[in-house]
Amino acid sequence: MQAATQDPSPQYSSKDLASAEHAQSFWKIVWEQFITHKAALIGLFIITLFILIALLAPVIAMVTGQNPEVQNPMNRYAKPMTEATLSADQRENAVTRFQELNPEPSAQIRKEIAEKQLFTFVREEDALYDLANAEPDVQKEVFAKLESPGHLELKQTFDQFSRFHLFGTDELGRDVFIRLVYGTRVSIGVGILVALASAVIGLLIGAMAGYYGGWVDTLLMRVTDALLSLPTLPVLIVVSAVSVDKVPGLRSIITQSNENIMKLVFILVLFSWMTVARLVRAEVLSLKEREFVLAAKTLGARDRTILFKHLFPNVIAPLLVSVSLGIGESIQFEAALSFLGLGIQQPTASWGNMLFNAQDLITEAPFLAILPGILILIITICFNYLGDGLQDAINPKSIRR
Amino acid sequence: MTNFIIRRLIQTVIVIALLSYFCFYLMTLMPGDPVDLMIQSNPRITSEDVARLRNLYGLDQPTYVRYWNWMSGILQGDLGYSRTYRIPVSDIMGPKLVNTFVLSFASLALALIIAIPLGVWSALRAGTKTDYVIGFFAFSGVSMPSFWLGLILIIAFAVWIPWFPAGGTETIGVDHGSWWSIVTDRAYYLVLPTVTLAYISIGRFLRFTRSAMLEAMRNDYIRTARAKGLSRVVVIWQHGFRNALLSLITMVTLSFSGVFSGATITETVFAYQGVGKLVYDSIIANDFNVAMISFMISVSMVLIFNLIADIMYSFADPRISLS
Numbered sequence: 001m002q003a004a005t006q007d008p009s010p011q012y013s014s015k016d017l018a019s020a021e022h023a024q025s026f027w028k029i030v031w032e033q034f035i036t037h038k039a040a041l042i043g044l045f046i047i048t049l050f051i052l053i054a055l056l057a058p059v060i061a062m063v064t065g066q067n068p069e070v071q072n073p074m075n076r077y078a079k080p081m082t083e084a085t086l087s088a089d090q091r092e093n094a095v096t097r098f099q100e101l102n103p104e105p106s107a108q109i110r111k112e113i114a115e116k117q118l119f120t121f122v123r124e125e126d127a128l129y130d131l132a133n134a135e136p137d138v139q140k141e142v143f144a145k146l147e148s149p150g151h152l153e154l155k156q157t158f159d160q161f162s163r164f165h166l167f168g169t170d171e172l173g174r175d176v177f178i179r180l181v182y183g184t185r186v187s188i189g190v191g192i193l194v195a196l197a198s199a200v201i202g203l204l205i206g207a208m209a210g211y212y213g214g215w216v217d218t219l220l221m222r223v224t225d226a227l228l229s230l231p232t233l234p235v236l237i238v239v240s241a242v243s244v245d246k247v248p249g250l251r252s253i254i255t256q257s258n259e260n261i262m263k264l265v266f267i268l269v270l271f272s273w274m275t276v277a278r279l280v281r282a283e284v285l286s287l288k289e290r291e292f293v294l295a296a297k298t299l300g301a302r303d304r305t306i307l308f309k310h311l312f313p314n315v316i317a318p319l320l321v322s323v324s325l326g327i328g329e330s331i332q333f334e335a336a337l338s339f340l341g342l343g344i345q346q347p348t349a350s351w352g353n354m355l356f357n358a359q360d361l362i363t364e365a366p367f368l369a370i371l372p373g374i375l376i377l378i379i380t381i382c383f384n385y386l387g388d389g390l391q392d393a394i395n396p397k398s399i400r401r
Numbered sequence: 402m403t404n405f406i407i408r409r410l411i412q413t414v415i416v417i418a419l420l421s422y423f424c425f426y427l428m429t430l431m432p433g434d435p436v437d438l439m440i441q442s443n444p445r446i447t448s449e450d451v452a453r454l455r456n457l458y459g460l461d462q463p464t465y466v467r468y469w470n471w472m473s474g475i476l477q478g479d480l481g482y483s484r485t486y487r488i489p490v491s492d493i494m495g496p497k498l499v500n501t502f503v504l505s506f507a508s509l510a511l512a513l514i515i516a517i518p519l520g521v522w523s524a525l526r527a528g529t530k531t532d533y534v535i536g537f538f539a540f541s542g543v544s545m546p547s548f549w550l551g552l553i554l555i556i557a558f559a560v561w562i563p564w565f566p567a568g569g570t571e572t573i574g575v576d577h578g579s580w581w582s583i584v585t586d587r588a589y590y591l592v593l594p595t596v597t598l599a600y601i602s603i604g605r606f607l608r609f610t611r612s613a614m615l616e617a618m619r620n621d622y623i624r625t626a627r628a629k630g631l632s633r634v635v636v637i638w639q640h641g642f643r644n645a646l647l648s649l650i651t652m653v654t655l656s657f658s659g660v661f662s663g664a665t666i667t668e669t670v671f672a673y674q675g676v677g678k679l680v681y682d683s684i685i686a687n688d689f690n691v692a693m694i695s696f697m698i699s700v701s702m703v704l705i706f707n708l709i710a711d712i713m714y715s716f717a718d719p720r721i722s723l724s
Contacts, residue, residue: 039537138618150509161570176498203423226416226419229416229658229703229704229707230700230703231658231661231662231665231699231700231703232662233662233663233665233666233677234677234680234696234699234700235661235700236664237680237681237684238424238427238680238692238696239427241431241432241684241685242427243429243430243431243432246430246431246432247430255605285525289546328544332546335546335548335549336546336547336548336666339546339548339549339666340666340669340681342687355548355549355552358552359552359670362552362555362556362560362567363560366556366560369549369552369553369556370553370556372549373549373552373553374548374551376549377541377545377546377549380544380545380546381540381541381544384540384541384543384544388540
């Protein structure tokens with residue numbers, strides 16, 4: 001600055017001049033401010049990572065060969081980083097079950113093994129049992145050469161014999177790692193869905209209250225204040241115990257197939273739109289006195305046009321902060337309710353209901369209680385830092401310094 | 402002033418009345434009704450008996466009639482009978498309320514003792530490493546799922562290092578000789594829930610103290626006090642902190658209600674016999690009378706605390722207009 005006032009013709013390149021003369025867009029300024037907040041940037045990075053994991057959950061399941069719902073009662077509470085192997089008895093049972101379920105393909109596979117002499121066995125009828133008890137290397141070799149239809153299914157059965165559990169197994173012998181991966185889907189999905197839905201509802205109600213004023217404002221804000229003053233968790237506990245069938249009209253929104261998740265989303269949205277509504281109302285109250293609204297009115301714009309075209313774009317920025325903080329909060333409430341057994345139900349995995357079971361097992365398997373909670377903590381911290389960073393970037397006056 | 406208090410009082414009473422009806426209606430929407438639960442253990446019951454039972458308990462009447470009967474009972478001091486405990490509801494509530502109050506205020510006190518000095522310290526070191534570390538501590542507190550923190554504390558300090566009991570309110574079946582042994586026994590059970598609940602609120606208090614203190618230290622009279630050559634301690638505590646105190650008091654009164662309602666899940670994790678756990682237990686056990694009363698009490702407590710906070714707020718800061 002000092003240099004510029006003393007020397008009116010500094011050596012700027014034409015590119016610098018062009019960028020200085022060109023007005024920066026609002027979002028570019030926000031972004032440049034945002035990337036100076038390191039914690040928020042790290043938060044954004046971790047959130048992106050988690051969303052990727054959530055989206056790629058089926059791929060991860062395929063690559064690791066794990067299934068979040070496959071139970072294995074013989075292998076409960078396996079410690080993290082253990083390789084679990086089935087006993088000879090259990091292997092033979094599995095093979096019997098496979099042969100009973102797929103008699104045709106197993107006969108073909110047995111025949112193929114006998115014809116090609118893929119490994120040494122005693123009798124053709126028992127070839128699959130012998131294979132089950134053979135060395136893993138032999139099994140691998142055989143499966144590489146098999147071509148008969150059904151050998152892929154057989155391989156799946158054989159894959160169950162020995163598997164590696166990165167984070168151990170739970171009380172039903174399910175792999176904790178893949179359940180955490182699928183839980184990411186549910187937890188983050190519910191969080192984002194609830195935050196977005198309450199943002200839309202809050203935006204509409206807040207904008208209506210702020211723009212129209214008068215009795216509309218009084219009525220809407222009384223309801224908002226009354227709901228805000230309620231203790232969230234006791235209310236959520238009572239409301240989530242309500243059965244969907246007894247509420248008239250609710251069955252048309254929440255069907256049997258999506259009840260597990262949609263009921264929870266519905267309840268959380270019901271009690272989380274108020275902060276957004278208050279925020280939007282305050283913004284709209286100050287915005288509607290500005291000249292550009294007066295100009296639009298003078299030009300004969302309808303209320304709807306003014307609200308949607310002129311006011312909404314101006315509240316998006318503060319709304320974004322509130323959505324970011326709202327996702328973190330919704331994830332916590334989902335986890336809390338699922339932890340109490342009132343949210344997402346088994347067998348669907350969510351970070352909260354994984355803790356519900358772990359609660360009773362703190363002496364046998366403390367690791368079950370530690371991991372889901374750490375994930376909830378990390379993701380909430382990230383969303384809170386993200387909201388903090390956005391707040392600073394959008395409203396530089398509030399920067400903590 | 403009186404006008405304001407009366408208006409707020411009426412508002413609170415109206416909200417509580419509306420809520421009680423809403424809550425009563427919710428209870429009718431829950432799976433199973435009292436008669437269903439009564440007859441499920443009796444396979445030979447006839448449909449006439451069921452109808453007679455429904456008529457006896459008034460369950461065949463519309464919701465608003467039943468609400469009216471229930472409400473007039475409550476106004477006459479009859480809170481109903483608990484299905485699970487087999488005693489009148491009024492006998493259950495007293496001790497549970499006391500337990501919740503003790504837990505809430507103990508954790509509030511602990512949170513303030515830790516949050517205020519740390520907040521002041523981080524405000525004085527704004528922008529340094531200390532500030533960032535304390536800031537991260539605050540953020541982790543705000544983001545911490547309280548039930549998980551409770552579980553971890555149980556694993557660490559009740560299972561691995563058995564210093565404290567994993568849950569409960571007091572040792573059952575012990576004859577306490579003196580009131581002192583009762584107090585120490587209860588305090589022993591209070592430690593883990595109090596720490597859990599306090600840690601959740603520390604983050605919010607800490608961030609608030611920090612910004613209030615930063616605001617106060619920016620004033621001109623701080624520079625004047627420094628210029629006069631006053632010692633650092635006097636400047637910080639007598640000139641800075643005293644001015645930050647007003648907004649701090651406001652925040653603490655406003656957070657009473659939050660601490661009270663936040664106790665719900667902590668009580669459940671530690672099997673601590675308070676109102677929050679009672680709400681949860683009675684809902685799970687289909688104990689409608691207890692669920693209604695305990696829920697109404699926990700909601701009313703929060704609303705009353707909000708009312709008190711509002712009134713105290715207007716006393717503390719004469720700039721707030723009451724009209």
